[in-house]
Amino acid sequence: MATFTNADLRIRLLGPDDGHALIRLGVTDNLFDEDPSVEPSGALAYDAARSFLGDPTVLFWLAELGGETVGFLHCCIQRRRTAGPWAELLLMEMGTHADWRRRGIGRSLLAVMEEWMQGHGVEEVWVPANVYATGFYEKCGFAKDEGEILVKALG
Ligand SMILES: CC(C)(COP(=O)(O)OP(=O)(O)OC[C@H]1O[C@@H](n2cnc3c(N)ncnc32)[C@H](O)[C@@H]1OP(=O)(O)O)[C@@H](O)C(=O)NCCC(=O)NCCS
Known part of the structure; x- marks a missing residue:
């Protein structure tokens, strides 16, 4: 089993110039799903990725180990x-790469989110969690x- 110390883990908040990182994630994001055998959701076009990451209501953190993406939080x-x-x-989505679960990456991502909240006067975070992740x-602390x-999908 590969190991890491927390010092090796780099968590960064993406901005509009990080579109390529978001696109790379989109083609392998099944590996961050509860069931990695599902199809990846597919990458955005570069302009759409740039627009998404430039949206002031979007917070998107990427966790990297030696340049490899091992987690994300949106x-x-x-x-x-x-x-x-x-x-x-509103915590929309997060995932740890299936090979790197249960080693503190998800908790580290939440710690960075909480640091952001403390620095910006935000006191509450909500998550519509799937059953698999509830224990996590x-x-x-949730x-x-x-x-x-409830959800309604049109069409
Ligand atoms: C849920 C998920 C993000 C957790 O990430 P992770 O990096 O494995 O989590 P951590 O290693 O930081 O775990 C933190 C604590 O939660 C526990 N934990 C992790 N996953 C758990 C689970 N599925 N059920 C119960 N406890 C869990 C860990 O044992 C650890 O406890 P400890 O601190 O007492 O040792 C990861 O399993 C994942 O990506 N799942 C698939 C996608 C998903 O479900 N995302 C959430 C969508 S709402």
Whole structure:
């Protein structure tokens, strides 16, 4: 089993000039899925990747070990209409490469997200979690809330 120390892990927030990193992830993102045998979701065109990463409501962190992508975390900054903190985060998606799970990469990604929250006056983060990942989120301090997540797909 390959090993790493936390000092080897580099986590960076992507910006509009990092479109190629997002595109590379898109062609192998099945390896970051609960079931890596599914098809990858497919890469964006370069201009679309640039536009996505330039969106001020998008936070996208990449975790790298020796240049290899081993994890990612995508959050959406959601403005609040009420008094109190100006925004909260919606954790849209995260994944650790299947070969690198259970070695602290997911927890490290969340720690970087929390550091960002503390630096930006954001106090809450929500995640519509899949069942597989619930135990991970609970280990990292998330708690179940009331209600259910519903979805409607048109067409
Ligand atoms: C969920 C996921 C991101 C966790 O990443 P990871 O890098 O393996 O997590 P870590 O190694 O940082 O784990 C942190 C803690 O959670 C625990 N944990 C990790 N995955 C877990 C799981 N599926 N169920 C229960 N506990 C889990 C670890 O044992 C560890 O506990 P410890 O600190 O007491 O040792 C990873 O399994 C993954 O990519 N899954 C597929 C995609 C997915 O489900 N994403 C979430 C979508 S909502």
